[in-house]
Amino acid sequence: MTVYLLCFILFLTGLYGVITRRNLIKIAISLSVMEFSTFLFLALVGYREGGVAPIVDTADPVKTYVDPLPQALVLTAIVIGLATTAMLMAVIIRIYRKYGTFDIREIKNLRG
Template sequence: MDMLQVIIDNINYIGSAFLFVIGLYTVLTHSNLLKKIIGVNIMETSVFLFFVSIGYVFGGQSPILEIGGSKTIYVNPLPSAMILTGIVVAVSITAYTLSIIIKIYDAYGTIELDEIMKIRSGGRNE
């Protein structure tokens, strides 16, 4: 029962690690460039979940100070603010890589990395 409680208490961290592994597996095992980008986006999402989970405090309230200075426990707002910046960067990088994939498709007629490497090597089997 104790192990089950540990899993329940740390479900955000476990979920984050699980998502990261799924994204890493996708990036490493697929030769399709779009699938690789999806894998990278899954990894980015797992990092966002991890950092937001770090800022959470059980029983904490929003960090809005009231007059009187009560001894209230507050949730740390910094990870959430940093993640907003991370999301903007992630979306920008995704848009940029998708535009590069369009250019690659125009140049090679495929987005399969194995086929692109064959075309670049002149059809030689290496």
């Protein structure tokens, strides 16, 4: 249960960063921290004590594998996370070229 709680605290750390920071790059980093905590949680849910990696050895069949379903899910999510991060950074660099700052308050003030 401790692990789940720590994982949740990691998520809250990312959320705190997203809410309180004014720098766009730091907001992007906090978003990826939140992503990572979710991946960790899903991997934790699928773990079984004494389980081995879900790769079948036909010569020596073992009975306990860890759950392959969350792993397949997280595999998809990691790649999508890379795509969103890359797109986020592209938007951020465009904003910097236009306004000359990463500060979200300044960007709001320069509207129009």
